[in-house]
Amino acid sequence: MEKNISIIGVPMDLGQLRRGVDMGPxxxxYAGIVERLEDLNYNIEDLGDIVIGRVDRKGIQENNSLRNLKEVALASEKLAKEVDNTISRKRFPLVFGGDHSIAIGTLAGLSKHYNNLGVIWYDAHGDLxxxxxxxxxNIHGMxxxxxxxxxxxxxxxLYGNNPKIKPENIVIIGARSLDDGEKKLIKELGIKVYTMHEIDRLGMTKVMEESIEYLKDRTDGVHLSLDLDGLDPHDAPGVGTPVLGGISYRESHLAMEMLEESKFITSAEFVEVNPILDDKNKTASVAVALMGSLFGEKLI
Structure with a gap:
């Protein structure tokens, strides 16, 4: 994993209606991510936050379909350029959200540098x-x-390349809330999904072993997109769309530790931290702890 990390904050809450997720970065x-990574001997560059435009909080929908489309597209373009530039400078992009619509910009910027970008989508939802x-x-579901x-x-x-990723290069982990259209698309495209049923039945070790094996030879880079609502609300209460029965805190640490051991994660984003809905910044602290494991922090 690249030892030079660039942090990019995206304080965007336009992909949905619930306030507060813009304070996630x-x-x-505040939960100490810079100090945590510096203690692991990473060179940290904090690029600050992407400037996000404001809109009528009723949520403008064009043709009664996509909320805040113009503003989300503009913010995504800015983020794509920042991520693209970060990769060009041979640094690891570490993106903080913001709602999960920010992944549109992250993946657009990454797609300029990989022919077969792999994606691990750690989330309660398919966002399909x-x-x-x-x-x-709500665009954070898309x-x-x-x-x-x-x-x-x-x-x-947006930002050229279309599509940015291929369905066979995606692994969704932790899904437990999928809309009918998403289920149909998953089946049509053959997207690999580990629902909570598979995690309970196989165990997180097996799920991660299979995911790593599935992606390692078919991709030339792997992006981790981790939505904190992938975890159970007991462990990560400060999210906008909590779903009961999620991945545990310890299972998530194991997943991050195994990804670190794989040495194939080339970029990452942590999204949907909402301090307004949180308990004493617990969810942000969980995010920081998981990043510690992803970047090689060991107990002994």
Whole structure:
């Protein structure tokens, strides 16, 4: 894993209606991420936060479908450029959200540097909705579909390359809340998914072994997109769309430790930390602890 890390904050809450997730990057920094990574002998460059435009908080929807489309697209373009530049400077992009719509920009920027970018989508949700299948019009439920080239052209064609990723290079881990349209798309495209059923039945060790084996030879880089709602709300209460029965804190540490051992993670983002809904910044602290494991922190 690259020893030079660039932190990019994306304080965006435009992909949904619930307030507070825009403070996620600040909460993660406050929880001590820079000091944690510096203690692991990483060279840390904090690039600050992408500037996000403001809109009417009722949530503008174009054609009654996509909420805040123009603003999300603009922010995604800014983030894509920052991620692209970070990779060009041979640094590891570590992105803090913000809602999960920020992954549109992250993956767009990464796609300039990889022919077969792998993605581990650690999340309770598939984020594979479109304007036709989404029950809400919230773009934070669409970034994976958008990155596959499915959805509104103002998002899919953002920053060139379309699609940004291939379905056979994706592994979703922790899914337990999927809309009907997402289930259909998963089956049509053959996307590899480990639901909570598989995690309970196989165990996290087996899930991660299979995921790493599946991706290691078919990809030339692997991005980790970790939504804190992938964890059980007991361990990560400060998220906008909590779903009971999630991955445990310890299972998540094991997953991060195994990814660190694999040495194939080339970029990462941690999203959906909402301090307003949190308990004494617990969820941001969990995010920082998981990053510690991802970047090689050991008990002994």
């Amino acid at each position: 600040s909460a993660i920094r 909705n479109t304007s036709e299948t989404s029950p809400s019009g 970034p994976l579909a958008v990155s596959l080239g499915i959805g509104d052209s103002r998002l899919t064609e």
